[in-house]
Amino acid sequence: MISGCRPQAQNLTCLTRALLATTPTSPPPSFVLEANIDVYALCRQRRFHEAFDRGLHLRSLDAARCLHSHLVSSHSNIPTTLFNRLIDLYCKCGRLPDAYRVFSEMPHKDTCSFNTLMAGYSAVGNIAEARRLFDEIPVRDHFSWSSIIACYTRHGSPFESLDLYRRMHQEMRGGFLNCSNKFTASSALAASTAILSYRHGREIHCHIVRAGFESDAVVWSALADMYSKCGSIKHARQVFDLSSDRDVVSWTAMIGRYCDAGMRKEGLKLFSRMMQMGVLPNDFTYACVLDACSELAAEGLGRQVHNHMIRVGFDPSSFAASTILHMYSKCGNIEKAKLIFERMPLPDLVSWTSLISGLAQNGHPTEALHYYELLLESGMKPDHVTFVGVLSACAHGGLIDKGLAIFHSIKEKFKLKHTSDQYSCIVDLLSRAGRFQEVEEIINEMTMKPDKFLWASLLGGCRIHKNINMAKQAAEALLEIEPENAATYVTFANIYASAGMWDEVELIRQTMDHKGVVKKPGSSWIEIRGKVHMFLVGDASHPDAKKIYALLEKLQIKMKELGYVPDMNYVLHDVDEEQKEHTLSYHSEKLAVAFGIIATPSGTIIKVFKNLRICGDCHTAFKFISRIMERMIIVRDSNRFHKFRYGICTCGDYW
DNA sequence: TTAGGGTTAG
Numbered sequence: 001m002i003s004g005c006r007p008q009a010q011n012l013t014c015l016t017r018a019l020l021a022t023t024p025t026s027p028p029p030s031f032v033l034e035a036n037i038d039v040y041a042l043c044r045q046r047r048f049h050e051a052f053d054r055g056l057h058l059r060s061l062d063a064a065r066c067l068h069s070h071l072v073s074s075h076s077n078i079p080t081t082l083f084n085r086l087i088d089l090y091c092k093c094g095r096l097p098d099a100y101r102v103f104s105e106m107p108h109k110d111t112c113s114f115n116t117l118m119a120g121y122s123a124v125g126n127i128a129e130a131r132r133l134f135d136e137i138p139v140r141d142h143f144s145w146s147s148i149i150a151c152y153t154r155h156g157s158p159f160e161s162l163d164l165y166r167r168m169h170q171e172m173r174g175g176f177l178n179c180s181n182k183f184t185a186s187s188a189l190a191a192s193t194a195i196l197s198y199r200h201g202r203e204i205h206c207h208i209v210r211a212g213f214e215s216d217a218v219v220w221s222a223l224a225d226m227y228s229k230c231g232s233i234k235h236a237r238q239v240f241d242l243s244s245d246r247d248v249v250s251w252t253a254m255i256g257r258y259c260d261a262g263m264r265k266e267g268l269k270l271f272s273r274m275m276q277m278g279v280l281p282n283d284f285t286y287a288c289v290l291d292a293c294s295e296l297a298a299e300g301l302g303r304q305v306h307n308h309m310i311r312v313g314f315d316p317s318s319f320a321a322s323t324i325l326h327m328y329s330k331c332g333n334i335e336k337a338k339l340i341f342e343r344m345p346l347p348d349l350v351s352w353t354s355l356i357s358g359l360a361q362n363g364h365p366t367e368a369l370h371y372y373e374l375l376l377e378s379g380m381k382p383d384h385v386t387f388v389g390v391l392s393a394c395a396h397g398g399l400i401d402k403g404l405a406i407f408h409s410i411k412e413k414f415k416l417k418h419t420s421d422q423y424s425c426i427v428d429l430l431s432r433a434g435r436f437q438e439v440e441e442i443i444n445e446m447t448m449k450p451d452k453f454l455w456a457s458l459l460g461g462c463r464i465h466k467n468i469n470m471a472k473q474a475a476e477a478l479l480e481i482e483p484e485n486a487a488t489y490v491t492f493a494n495i496y497a498s499a500g501m502w503d504e505v506e507l508i509r510q511t512m513d514h515k516g517v518v519k520k521p522g523s524s525w526i527e528i529r530g531k532v533h534m535f536l537v538g539d540a541s542h543p544d545a546k547k548i549y550a551l552l553e554k555l556q557i558k559m560k561e562l563g564y565v566p567d568m569n570y571v572l573h574d575v576d577e578e579q580k581e582h583t584l585s586y587h588s589e590k591l592a593v594a595f596g597i598i599a600t601p602s603g604t605i606i607k608v609f610k611n612l613r614i615c616g617d618c619h620t621a622f623k624f625i626s627r628i629m630e631r632m633i634i635v636r637d638s639n640r641f642h643k644f645r646y647g648i649c650t651c652g653d654y655w
Numbered sequence: 656t657t658a659g660g661g662t663t664a665g
Binding site for chain 1: 656657658659660661663664665
């Protein structure tokens with residue numbers, strides 16, 4: 001019995017009993033399962049359409065077989081409609097060969113018979129068979145065209161799909177208005193979106209408006225999708241706002257579009273609006289919104305979403321559940337993430353990987369490896385993403401031998417090919433440890449071209465070990481791939497600066513000016529009582545700026561008493577020492593931490609988020625501040641978490 | 656009786 005269908009099955013028990021009671025012959029054979037007794041009874045009554053409805057609801061192969069045997073053994077003329085429904089049922093149960101057998105043995109096939117079988121092949125991605133049937137249909141109707149167009153769109157052939165959309169209009173000779181309907185239009189729109197063709201999309205939009213079938217949620221959703229991907233998110237929002245028939249899918253899609261475009265706050269605003277309108281979110285909505293919370297590190301809001309999910313009920317093994325885990329982990333609450341994981345009855349590989357990567361980023365490499373061992377013990381096979389998490393745990397923890405052993409096991413034990421991400425991890429691990437000779441050997445052994453992530457990892461390692469020669473090689477390779485990336489110039493310049501090579505620093509600065517490369521401004525933010533406060537370097541725009549600066553000055557004095565020496569290597573330009581110290585004191589992360597201290601009661605954990613990597617001087621300063629203020633300070637930078645407590649950081653200064 | 660749109664981890 002299909003467990004999900006139990007309530008409906010129970011509802012029908014009375015009906016079943018009544019039907020069987022009126023049937024004078026023997027009880028159903030033993031192979032007829034409980035859920036299918038209704039189907040069996042309805043067949044005996046020759047109420048075939050109702051039996052099909054029930055079978056389709058259950059998606060039951062037994063029901064299909066039961067109906068098949070009744071139809072075949074029936075001596076009267078069976079209408080084509082019933083055979084068509086049988087084909088459909090077999091298709092929906094994933095039994096294409098049975099569907100085909102029914103189709104080929106039918107005495108009279110109509111267009112619907114072809115359409116139904118074609119949809120079956122389309123659903124399993126057998127494009128060739130679907131097309132063969134389409135070509136054989138003597139008289140094609142709207143269903144035939146919409147099925148084949150959707151088939152090509154769905155299975156990655158958008159050009160074919162648009163070609164057929166055009167051909168449909170020629171062959172049906174009715175002009176666009178009579179041929180296109182909401183099904184063909186939405187599929188053709190999806191095809192235009194796939195090839196990012198605004199022109200095609202716009203043309204189809206015109207057909208939709210002229211033909212007047214725009215009041216349909218799917219058409220609107222496809223339109224908004226096309227505009228957001230080929231035109232602009234603003235147009236997409238206009239379409240969304242104008243649509244009269246919005247369902248949970250179109251709301252979710254619009255929220256997702258904002259998140260994809262990096263406009264996460266807009267996405268979250270729309271989510272609140274959706275809730276106000278009484279639209280019930282589904283797993284996709286939760287996944288979208290929780291992901292936005294993760295990126296914004298808005299744990300407060302994430303927790304509200306989680307609580308809502310608990311109230312309405314959700315499947316703890318669904319992908320939405322793994323997104324909750326990810327959200328807590330990305331917000332620096334790894335304990336809660338672990339709790340969510342432990343409560344999962346059957347964690348999937350995504351959840352395992354998410355926890356392992358989360359532990360690695362949150363500074364618990366040994367625990368990450370412990371969960372990796374548990375994953376192996378569970379019998380689940382790790383995939384290439386799991387290995388990225390495990391290798392990054394080794395890299396962050398300085399576990400070099402373990403990392404190397406796991407890296408080699410990917411090929412030898414798990415018989416998988418190394419991916420470029422895994423190469424980046426191993427280069428990260430080795431170059432952080434200063435083992436540049438081995439890095440060179442690995443790069444030479446690679447079967448693929450090293451990508452930007454690998455070179456960026458190497459450049460980062462060179463910064464730690466002041467390896468100027470290797471840094472030059474990495475920076476040149478990196479700039480060849482990404483000539484506009486300011487981070488490369490800045491890191492490279494910082495390496496020169498730390499070696500006191502100011503002429504070279506100046507040369508890099510001039511190159512940046514010449515090429516018009518602008519350094520991405522560092523920004524940090526902190527969530528206080530549900531409100532996000534954002535800071536830039538030297539920012540005085542915050543209402544509490546005076547208090548923030550006064551506190552930082554006081555802290556500066558106390559830190560120096562305890563032995564803090566500002567690290568000038570993190571200032572790009574060759575300005576005088578006093579000026580450099582001044583710039584360092586007001587980095588965005590320092591402003592955010594100071595505001596956190598002011599705005600929360602003593603003892604509260606301060607959680608700050610930065611869009612770039614934390615600066616080395618701020619890292620040192622926060623160790624002192626955590627001691628002076630007796631507070632735990634958590635900083636999530638673009639790379640990982642740093643937890644400062646009692647004057648030390650969980651990263652062990654290994655970052 | 657048959658057809659269309661949204662998806663999680665580094």
